[in-house]
Amino acid sequence: MTTAIQDTYPDDVAHCYGCGKLNQHGLHVRSAWDGDETRAVLLPQPYHTAIPGYVYGGLIASLIDCHGTGSAALAAYRAAGRPTDSQPPLRFLTASLHVDYLRPTPLGVPLEARGRIVELKPRKVIVDITVTAAGELCARGQVVAVLMPESLLERLRQG
Amino acid sequence: MTTAIQDTYPDDVAHCYGCGKLNQHGLHVRSAWDGDETRAVLLPQPYHTAIPGYVYGGLIASLIDCHGTGSAALAAYRAAGRPTDSQPPLRFLTASLHVDYLRPTPLGVPLEARGRIVELKPRKVIVDITVTAAGELCARGQVVAVLMPESLLERLRQG
Numbered sequence: 375m376t377t378a379i380q381d382t383y384p385d386d387v388a389h390c391y392g393c394g395k396l397n398q399h400g401l402h403v404r405s406a407w408d409g410d411e412t413r414a415v416l417l418p419q420p421y422h423t424a425i426p427g428y429v430y431g432g433l434i435a436s437l438i439d440c441h442g443t444g445s446a447a448l449a450a451y452r453a454a455g456r457p458t459d460s461q462p463p464l465r466f467l468t469a470s471l472h473v474d475y476l477r478p479t480p481l482g483v484p485l486e487a488r489g490r491i492v493e494l495k496p497r498k499v500i501v502d503i504t505v506t507a508a509g510e511l512c513a514r515g516q517v518v519a520v521l522m523p524e525s526l527l528e529r530l531r532q533g
Numbered sequence: 534m535t536t537a538i539q540d541t542y543p544d545d546v547a548h549c550y551g552c553g554k555l556n557q558h559g560l561h562v563r564s565a566w567d568g569d570e571t572r573a574v575l576l577p578q579p580y581h582t583a584i585p586g587y588v589y590g591g592l593i594a595s596l597i598d599c600h601g602t603g604s605a606a607l608a609a610y611r612a613a614g615r616p617t618d619s620q621p622p623l624r625f626l627t628a629s630l631h632v633d634y635l636r637p638t639p640l641g642v643p644l645e646a647r648g649r650i651v652e653l654k655p656r657k658v659i660v661d662i663t664v665t666a667a668g669e670l671c672a673r674g675q676v677v678a679v680l681m682p683e684s685l686l687e688r689l690r691q692g
């Protein structure tokens with residue numbers, strides 16, 4: 375597995391609860407290329423439960439959300455032929471999120487999210503994502519990710 | 534505001550990270566009727582951030598998720614003319630979740646989710662939900678909720 379894109383986010387945009395390396399309370403979703411797909415693995419905490427024994431759907435949505443924007447960034451850098459630590463940063467926000475919960479997701483095993491880039495434009499990337507647990511497909515999702523405007527990046531940089 | 538539906542969930546299905554009264558680490562989303570709409574209010578924690586100053590999208594998805602299943606239960610009890618603490622419990626699971634993020638959601642103020650029942654069948658309820666912050670519409674969502682099968686409830690009851 376190659377470097378996780380979230381590890382390369384500049385510090386001023388690395389506080390996301392779902393995937394920011396600087397969020398001490400966060401989930402730390404980390405997305406990287408695995409061939410032509412993207413992959414992230416997350417081990418839910420025992421309290422991330424929906425009903426006893428099963429994973430909370432909002433956590434699955436969060437995994438899909440952050441893996442979606444991470445995958446969008448990975449794809450944008452690859453398309454531009456740029457290393458992920460080059461300037462300006464290509465950081466994406468979620469415009470929309472869809473999740474179909476296919477079966478109850480067992481708690482206690484790692485969740486594997488795999489992303490497939492289905493549309494790639496300079497400012498908009500669509501990513502289809504599957505989530506499996508113990509080898510079983512549990513959820514399918516789609517994220518429409520949009521490039522963070524330079525003006526917003528600049529504002530965050532100035533604090 | 535009337536009683537929150539999540540406060541009436543039986544103990545064996547009250548551990549949800551998003552809305553279970555028995556989950557000590559959880560978000561404690563609480564949904565109640567407000568006229569013909571349902572309403573829940575959630576104050577994000579300072580660490581529930583996406584980028585500095587704005588709320589994490591996965592938290593908004595979690596609010597919509599639990600307010601959706603809670604609204605579905607409220608609607609099912611009302612349609613059946615049953616009090617929410619009567620047996621058997623009408624507890625719903627999320628079949629699908631959709632969120633459109635309309636603008637960055639400011640952190641530091643309560644989020645208000647309002648639900649509207651758009652389809653109501655005995656085993657399936659669809660809820661449209663808006664999320665506002667400081668009076669501004671920030672996200673729209675839809676939850677397709679399905680009634681938890683009696684067999685699963687029974688299994689949980691037996692532990």
